[in-house]
Amino acid sequence: MLSRSFKSLVQIQRPVLMAGQSSMIRSFSSDHRLSEKEVTDRILEVISKYDKCAGKSVSPSDTFKELELDSLDSADILVAVEEEFGIEIPDEEVDRITSVKDTISYIRKTPTAK
């Protein structure tokens, strides 16, 4: 009788305990990079908020040139993207980013982006 009630107590408590623990532990080795959809959505939002893009429909396949943005405008956008994801894009990478797609793939392969 006693052992049975003890057993049921353990059984009840255990799942609760496990659930609480698993949400508290975040291993650094785990892969918690942002999903492609989330990155795309957030980047498109940043770009469509940019003055010169207001009223235009921005799609991930566009290049900055197609959106009629010059090099200074794309610099503006990348600074805004840096702020959104809390990162700093190094200069040599910036030269390679010329389209919305490049931006997405850069953020995707940056583990510190959040």
Added chain:
Amino acid sequence: MSQSATRQTVLQLYRSMQREANKFSSYNFREYSKRRIALGFRENKLATPDQTKDLIVQSQNDYEMLKRQATINSLYAHRKVVVE
């Protein structure tokens, strides 16, 4: 300095200035400097290489000033303005 190298320098300077301007804690300073940087660089888009050389030196000084001011600005408390 070759033309592409100049272009590179100018773009880097522009980016670092915009980034620095974002660090102002008070809204008015932040928005003004962002606007002023954007305008100033675009104003001189068609400058000759000689002019550009001087402008780069000038904006490097401005960049240093911006850094100092952003730091000073962050030392003091700010109340949020209504638009924020």
